[in-house]
Amino acid sequence: MAERAPVVWVTGASRGIGASTAIAFARIGASVVLTGRHAKQLRGVAARIKSEGGTSLSLMCDVRSAASVSRVHRKIDESVGAVDVLVNNAGVTYFTAFESTSIKQFDNVLSTNLRGTFLCTQRVIPDMLKGGRGYIINIISVAATTTFMNSSVYAASKAGILAMSRGLRAEVRKRGIRVIDILPGAVDTDIWHEGARKKYGEKMMNPDDVGDLIVSMYCQPPGLTTDEIVIRSPEGDL
């Protein structure tokens, strides 16, 4: 019997790096699950995948909510089977000085970036452990290890993912699960204000290139893996 296509769940697949990653995985024949909070945008990405001959399933999911993540995980399991690759990509930031950051903003950044990664990863890990294989790919940021102004809370959330992920990797790597942390520099997406994109867009990485890089992390030879990788535009940070 032919092996089934790998099931790849990309969170925050409605635009930016997530959309590019989903499209890139569909191009290698994966069965891609697109999740996010906006159905119309997800449909646009699904249509693009379909137009290229790929297959995808779109589901609404707010990664901050344990109930939403559980419901979606169940639906994925019933519709396409156990997740082989989880790309924890959904993320937000505000670009505000520490003293002007509200508690609401703090909670939203930590819940989306750190808690969201925790919730989605916890759902898929048991099946991966049962099967003795799987990929957790975390889209972190150079902000996890490099200091930038107006990004303290975002940096804390990303450093939190990096620390959590290192611990998880130590626990599961001998049981067939590869945990791959990707720390990108600036990428030209909606996460940036219009003004920043106008000013620095040319110096930012292209999300499609980042999507291809993420797929290449899955396509590595069986005898090696990448634990952590930092990617920047050739000119470096903005």
Ligand SMILES: NC(=O)c1ccc[n+]([C@@H]2O[C@H](COP(=O)([O-])OP(=O)(O)OC[C@H]3O[C@@H](n4cnc5c(N)ncnc54)[C@H](OP(=O)(O)O)[C@@H]3O)[C@@H](O)[C@H]2O)c1
């Ligand atoms: N762009 C950069 O320079 C850069 C650099 C390093 C790392 N990153 C990281 O890359 C990831 C993707 O960012 P991006 O640049 O592609 O930004 P983006 O274009 O703003 O996309 C963010 C994605 O996250 C989703 N999302 C936000 N909150 C969510 C929630 N509560 N539940 C589910 N999905 C949610 C959004 O979908 P909906 O709003 O439709 O739900 C959207 O699909 C983020 O983790 C970001 O921190 C970006």
